[in-house]
Amino acid sequence: MKKRYASTWESLKEHQVPQWYEDGKFGIFIHWGLYSVPAFAPQTWELGEVPPDETWFSNNPYAEWYYNSIHVGYGPSYDYHVKKYGKDFKYEQFADMWKAEKWNPAEWARLFKKAGAEYVVLTTKHHDGFCLFPSKYTDYNASKRGPQRDIVGDLTDAVRGENLRMGLYYSGIVDWTFADDPILNNDDLFHTASPTFAYADYAYNQSMELIDRYAPSVFWNDIGWPRQGEHNLPYLLSHYYNTVEDGVVNDRFNDLYYDFTTKEYQSGSANRREKWEMCRGMGLSFGYNAMESDDKIISIEDAISLLVSTVANNGNLLLNIGPRADGTIPEEQEKRLLAIGEWLGVNGEAIYGSRCSSRESIKYTDQIQVHFTERDGALYVLIDAKGKSQVSVTVPGLSGNAVPLDPKVEADTAKIDGGLRFTVKNFGDSQNVAVFRLNRIM
Numbered sequence: 001m002k003k004r005y006a007s008t009w010e011s012l013k014e015h016q017v018p019q020w021y022e023d024g025k026f027g028i029f030i031h032w033g034l035y036s037v038p039a040f041a042p043q044t045w046e047l048g049e050v051p052p053d054e055t056w057f058s059n060n061p062y063a064e065w066y067y068n069s070i071h072v073g074y075g076p077s078y079d080y081h082v083k084k085y086g087k088d089f090k091y092e093q094f095a096d097m098w099k100a101e102k103w104n105p106a107e108w109a110r111l112f113k114k115a116g117a118e119y120v121v122l123t124t125k126h127h128d129g130f131c132l133f134p135s136k137y138t139d140y141n142a143s144k145r146g147p148q149r150d151i152v153g154d155l156t157d158a159v160r161g162e163n164l165r166m167g168l169y170y171s172g173i174v175d176w177t178f179a180d181d182p183i184l185n186n187d188d189l190f191h192t193a194s195p196t197f198a199y200a201d202y203a204y205n206q207s208m209e210l211i212d213r214y215a216p217s218v219f220w221n222d223i224g225w226p227r228q229g230e231h232n233l234p235y236l237l238s239h240y241y242n243t244v245e246d247g248v249v250n251d252r253f254n255d256l257y258y259d260f261t262t263k264e265y266q267s268g269s270a271n272r273r274e275k276w277e278m279c280r281g282m283g284l285s286f287g288y289n290a291m292e293s294d295d296k297i298i299s300i301e302d303a304i305s306l307l308v309s310t311v312a313n314n315g316n317l318l319l320n321i322g323p324r325a326d327g328t329i330p331e332e333q334e335k336r337l338l339a340i341g342e343w344l345g346v347n348g349e350a351i352y353g354s355r356c357s358s359r360e361s362i363k364y365t366d367q368i369q370v371h372f373t374e375r376d377g378a379l380y381v382l383i384d385a386k387g388k389s390q391v392s393v394t395v396p397g398l399s400g401n402a403v404p405l406d407p408k409v410e411a412d413t414a415k416i417d418g419g420l421r422f423t424v425k426n427f428g429d430s431q432n433v434a435v436f437r438l439n440r441i442m
């Protein structure tokens with residue numbers, strides 16, 4: 001019997017994180033929109049590396065923040081905009097320059113499948129207010145302008161055609177078509193953004209139409225929810241769960257409610273006893289930044305290390321791609337997705353459907369760490385030796401027969417000092433992380 005949720009916080013709190021989200025472990029985030037046309041931001045810091053103050057917001061590495069970055073009236077993006085487009089060029093003019101002329105959603109979905117992703121989360125409306133779906137509440141959308149198609153619907157169909165889950169991102173509290181004073185610190189971001197009741201109703205209405213049109217498996221709200229509309233949330237979220245039985249939401253509703261908490265680069269919180277999700281771009285930006293060449297984005301080794309360390313600590317990794325305005329995915333981003341997919345093809349048994357082990361990760365050096373996951377009574381030992389071709393580590397308190405998942409991994413194990421000594425001589429097809437299965441949990 002399908003559970004029905006009442007529009008009360010008490011009823012919502014009975015919701016459990018669905019098994020598919022616990023098991024899925026790896027998702028693809030997609031930031032695509034008008035900001036993909038200029039595709040520019042300075043390459044400065046990771047979120048959380050410096051305080052969210054004027055220095056951050058006037059040198060914002062997030063290319064999807066282009067509107068605000070030029071609106072502050074100074075800084076690298078402003079200078080770039082004046083030089084490339086001219087002082088009088090309005091951001092809204094990008095709405096008729098964005099054509100997505102080379103976009104093939106089925107091709108994207110095939111790539112995400114090959115990457116080993118279990119879910120996808122696409123921006124439906126980012127802070128600039130431009131909607132990638134035919135919203136009843138604004139004509140500033142991709143069906144009426146630019147691509148002239150239902151981007152959200154077309155990608156949802158393609159993603160579901162590959163048996164992946166489709167999630168939708170919505171910028172709840174920030175919408176620069178309603179309130180666009182330049183944002184220069186977090187107070188502007190969280191407290192003065194979109195201050196009207198009219199906007200709160202708009203956000204509620206658009207969220208309802210996204211739920212009713214697409215029944216997304218993830219409703220990924222960003223930054224916060226309009227305070228004037230907080231009383232709408234129990235209804236909105238109970239309607240969501242009653243519409244999408246195994247739906248799941250993040251923690252960006254003004255600390256009022258969540259299924260999973262979020263980290264973003266170095267910002268946010270992760271507690272391994274709760275379900276959480278790490279999101280980041282491949283470089284410093286979520287929207288495509290044409291300046292972020294192959295040598296400027298996360299390495300394959302670091303991406304695999306991040307996936308393994310996140311999953312071993314009860315998290316999911318939502319790794320972002322920033323497609324070009326024409327609908328192609330930059331080669332350097334595709335290369336990372338395919339490499340992660342290859343690694344998961346060999347070692348996925350230790351990732352998909354696994355659960356966090358009671359054993360905490362062990363850090364031997366900055367390059368050498370050992371992580372643990374458990375599944376169906378087996379313990380998995382994931383040895384991450386970034387930058388090394390061989391490694392020897394002793395894991396205390398382990399015993400039993402350790403079998404590498406990758407047949408091309410050459411390794412010996414020996415009982416020593418009350419632990420198990422692993423000597424990996426060749427990482428085979430497993431990049432920098434060799435995975436072993438122990439058939440008895442000690």
Ligand SMILES: C[C@@H]1N[C@H](CNC(=O)CCc2c[nH]c3ccccc23)[C@@H](O)[C@H](O)[C@@H]1O
Binds near residue numbers: 251252264
């Ligand atoms: C995925 C990215 N999210 C950014 C907003 N980021 C934040 O508000 C990060 C702060 C944060 C981290 N964990 C949280 C949990 C609750 C509320 C805020 C945060 C966006 O500004 C950015 O353009 C991109 O869409």
